[in-house]
Amino acid sequence: MDVRVGAGAPPDPFLGAADLLATEHDLDRPVRVRVRDDPDERTWTAHYDDHHVLNISRQAATSAMARELALHELAHMVRYEQGHASHTQSTDEALFLALSGRDVERRKLTHCYQIANHMRDIYADDITLSVAPAAKLVQFLESQLAAAVADAPGPGPTGAAADSRRVSVGADPDITAVNAAFALALVERHGLIDAEHRLYDLARAAAADAPTVGMETFKRLFRTLGEDPSESDFRRDLVTATREYALDAGRAAD
Incomplete structure (x- = not known):
């Protein structure tokens, strides 16, 4: 699973989330993590033809819940790639x-x-x-x-x-x-x-x-x-x- 973390956040939570997900699932498309300055944005996922984007606020990306929030968004990507209704x-x-x-x-x-x-x-x-x-x-x-x-x-x-x-x-x-x-x-x-x-x-x-x-x-x-x-x-x-x-x-x- 290809996960690349942009500047502004430690990569460990995102790579750790990817490792957890990989125990049961995989993603065909690479994931790009984009850190946003707005603390109210939390997390959301965007899907493109050749990659996914995990958007996350800087506050969330450095919080104690960063890995869990990232895992949740990766799970959305799995559902999208599955074609889940x-x-x-x-x-x-x-x-x-x-x-x-x-x-x-x-x-x-x-x-x-x-x-x-x-x-x-x-x-x-x-x-x-x-x-x-x-x-x-x-x-x-x-x-x-x-x-x-x-x-x-x-x-x-x-x-x-x-x-x-x-x-x-x-x-x-x-x-x-x-x-x-x-x-x-x-x-x-x-x-x-x-x-x-x-x-x-x-x-x-x-x-x-x-x-x-x-x-x-x-x-x-x-x-x-x-x-x-x-x-x-x-x-x-x-x-x-x-x-x-x-x-x-x-x-x-x-």
Whole structure:
């Protein structure tokens, strides 16, 4: 596996992530790591005909989670090269099918893209959790959710989107509840915590702050995503999740 790290970050976390991934998977295309100055960017992956790019903030690249974040992005690259439906299905197409003819506020539309990212993250983390210990990821999910819950102004459409790997100032209670659902779905899908874990308390607090969002519904949807869906299956699941959030959040949840 060809991984080349640009200036601004130590190479060890990225090479270590590649070594972990190589125990079960390989990448046909080389990986270029680009370090960004914006600390809010976290990590994301871009795919090209002849290589992948792992973008990461300098802050994340030098953090204690650098190897785990890199491994997660490498797992996305594996899914892309596999042609996995979660990474080939167009989000724009699914959202158009789900919301055609409906008026949806920009905030909720932005959150629908984040929900699609969560669904892809489930499949990427199915790989990461097959090759690496889970303890640091669980701690990371807990700390991120705790920060979002503490920062939430209470029920209502305020703040900006935040995901399991990015928490914005003034975290929006609605998407924080979905983030909580994602965190619980991931750890339950892999049997990583017991019923007394603090994540459950945090998730209940997040759900209480967003009473119109079906946190349990989203947890069930994320947790039960099929291992190897067809594009039709994944598109159906994404349409369902989009409608649940954008169109059904106004009714009483769960």
